Amino acid sequence: MLLNYKKALNNISKNNNEFHSINTEEKEVLKNCLYEMACDIDIRCKKVGLELFLVGGTLLGAVRHGGFIPWDDDIDLALSRADYEKLIEIFECEFGNDYELRCPNSPYPNGNRFMQIYKKDTVLKMLGNNNPLQPDSVYIDIFPYDYAPNNKVKQKIKGIKANFLMAVASCVMDFVYPDKQLMEYLKNSKDGKKIVIIRKTIGRIFSFRSPEKWFDIVDNTIKGRNKTSYVTSATGRKHYLGEIYPSETFFPLIEMKFNDHMFFAPRDYKTYLEGLYGYDYMTPPARTEQESHFISKLNCKKLRNN
Secondary structure, eight states, X not given: OHHHHHHHHHHHHTTOSSOEEOOHHHHHHHHHHHHHHHHHHHHHHHHTTOOOEEOHHHHHHHHHHSSSOTTOOOOEEEEEXXXXXXXXXXXXXXXXXXXXXXXXXXXXXXXXXXXXXXXXXXXXXXXXXXXXXXXXXXXXXXXXXXXXXXXXXXXXXXXXXXXXXXHHHHHXXXXXXXXXXXXXXXXXXXXXXXXXXXXXXXXXXXXXXXXXXXXXXXXXXXXXXXXXXXXXXXXXXXXXXXXXXXXXXXXXXXXXEETTEEEEEOTTHHHHHHXXXXXXXXXOOOGGGOOOOEEEEEEOTTOOOO
């Protein structure tokens, strides 16, 4: 359901006047801003002993292109659960002057199932990202990596529960904080209308709790602090069951260059990328499969000088 929602969103975005597919010039501005943010956040994390590492399309870009995937316009980073929780604790002291935090189970507003760090004095307004809990600013996603049970049956149970709760939380968010503009766009297509009805119905049924509380429940459900033989990213691209790997696939981390900065990366990044993108991950996808965001406003001019 969530993948169909994203697909419908992309199709609708191509046919409206306010939002547009980010163009080449805007993409370069956004990439420069994101890269500066990532380097700065990484330096501050290393200063206090936190190991931020590349994942998803950002890791793929580092391996295949030495930096950003040419058509990509976001950055995906991750932390072990222990480092993830430590970052929440120290955020105001180490990052508060320049950044805002949004994260479940934290003193900060919570509008998503994982951590997002927003750069102050920037503007980024994207279709599908309009709710009062999150600022319209340039941001970086940071995903928690948790230990998964060694027992396959327990993995399955936890994964199914996590996926169900994430779907509920997302639908309740749409019901309680509806993006009216987005809903109108979705209703312009047959698939979009179905998605609106389904998500609204689920959201109404489970709205006895706030979306913030549901995201907290998701986060508590996926936590795995005790060391096991497996790790996973429940909030990642393929969710809990699709991202389970042997712990040694990730840890201990290695260093990898992204543009001109050395970040941490999974130890056996090849196995990880094959699991996420297939054995042909070094071959760029067809143009029709290249993902892009749709925006109406972008301003990255007020970045401080490093």
